[in-house]
Amino acid sequence: MLKIEAARVIVSSPGRNFVTLKIETKDGVYGVGDATLNGRELAVASYLQDHVIPCLIGRDAHRIEDIWQFLYRGAYWRRGPVTMSAIAAVDMALWDIKAKVAGLPLYQLLGGASRDNVLVYCHANGKTIEDTLEDAVKHKEMGYKAIRLQAGVPGLKSTYGVPKGKEAYEPADADIPTENLWSTEKYMRSLPKLFEEGRRVLGDDVHLLHDVHHRLTPIEAARLGKDLEPYRLFWLEDTVDDDNQENFRIIRKHTTTPLAIGEIFNSIWDCRTLIQEQLIDYIRATIVHAGGITHLRQIAHFADLFNVKTGFHGATDLSPITMASALHFDMAIHNFGIQEHMPHSEQMESIFKVNYTFEDGFMHPSETPGHGCDIDEKEAAKYPYKRAYLPVNRLEQGGAMCNW
Numbered sequence: 001m002l003k004i005e006a007a008r009v010i011v012s013s014p015g016r017n018f019v020t021l022k023i024e025t026k027d028g029v030y031g032v033g034d035a036t037l038n039g040r041e042l043a044v045a046s047y048l049q050d051h052v053i054p055c056l057i058g059r060d061a062h063r064i065e066d067i068w069q070f071l072y073r074g075a076y077w078r079r080g081p082v083t084m085s086a087i088a089a090v091d092m093a094l095w096d097i098k099a100k101v102a103g104l105p106l107y108q109l110l111g112g113a114s115r116d117n118v119l120v121y122c123h124a125n126g127k128t129i130e131d132t133l134e135d136a137v138k139h140k141e142m143g144y145k146a147i148r149l150q151a152g153v154p155g156l157k158s159t160y161g162v163p164k165g166k167e168a169y170e171p172a173d174a175d176i177p178t179e180n181l182w183s184t185e186k187y188m189r190s191l192p193k194l195f196e197e198g199r200r201v202l203g204d205d206v207h208l209l210h211d212v213h214h215r216l217t218p219i220e221a222a223r224l225g226k227d228l229e230p231y232r233l234f235w236l237e238d239t240v241d242d243d244n245q246e247n248f249r250i251i252r253k254h255t256t257t258p259l260a261i262g263e264i265f266n267s268i269w270d271c272r273t274l275i276q277e278q279l280i281d282y283i284r285a286t287i288v289h290a291g292g293i294t295h296l297r298q299i300a301h302f303a304d305l306f307n308v309k310t311g312f313h314g315a316t317d318l319s320p321i322t323m324a325s326a327l328h329f330d331m332a333i334h335n336f337g338i339q340e341h342m343p344h345s346e347q348m349e350s351i352f353k354v355n356y357t358f359e360d361g362f363m364h365p366s367e368t369p370g371h372g373c374d375i376d377e378k379e380a381a382k383y384p385y386k387r388a389y390l391p392v393n394r395l396e397q398g399g400a401m402c403n404w
């Protein structure tokens, strides 16, 4: 028995908010897990502090599955981003502890390496097609083999994925949500031009991706997928609302553009139909928001049966602890597809010490025991929590709320 002696929540804001759980055992071995839910951070911090930690003290840290089931079934109220992020943080920390005790990098405990390294995609953004492709060329020269292209839409002041200033893309940017205006027509007209130019400038040997951020109706998504077919995208992400999985039956009938979705999923039940009916090609559910390694493993294994690959979310609002854990997971599972990579800032990495590496378009997790990411609590204390929201969107014509 490896008794859990203490656990605490650390909230820190080195440029953006992160919530971290640290679990300490009687033997002095500790583990850390990410519990960050962008824009709703303190809800998860309280869920952990007030409702989970009291139940953890005295339990055997080795009983990962049992603790997962205890927190999931035992709460009576299941699923949802707050609950599943809290469970994920516990799960990540416990896997970290188990791997440290075993003296092995985490991927060894997950079955060992299924590949040599992890293919990642980066972000190229710009206000115009020209700016975006200039950024993409820079990333290609850095060695990236897969690039997500997001450009401003002519006639719209701002849009998802495009930085406002010179800083890197930063979505949670205001004390009260900023309001943007959206026009599907303008977007649908401009996007194929970005990819036509993208293929011309970047050539055929680079994978191209795009994120629609849930803004279309199924039939609009079907048409966009068709319009983009000549440019052979690696994937088209989050075309429509994820609430209704059946939306995808319509899209799938009309286009062969590969589809990815799932960064806001919390459970296998959010994607069961999508996977089982082979309505998608990539599942993007992540360790931090989908119940940790224990639950995501179930999703990945289920997806493997239906030829659906993984493509985990990896934006910077997921802490380096999630990134480290995801890289171990990506190394081990058979049906890995691609991993999103948005590098964290130096300031963030002064708090979260990482050991993973990037080289020539691929990443590799660390070989140190555990998941290989630690938190410097003294540094973390220097950056107090600062409320920050994601923007919201309204339709340009009529002003009704729509998805951001």
Ligand SMILES: O=C(O)C(=O)C[C@H](O)[C@H](O)CO
Pocket: 038, 171, 211, 213, 263, 313, 314, 315, 316, 317, 340, 390
């Ligand atoms: O990285 C992506 O694909 C995203 O869509 C980023 C999200 O907007 C972001 O993580 C929201 O918190």
Ligand SMILES: [Mg+2]
Pocket: 211, 213, 237, 238, 263
């Ligand atoms: Mg996305």
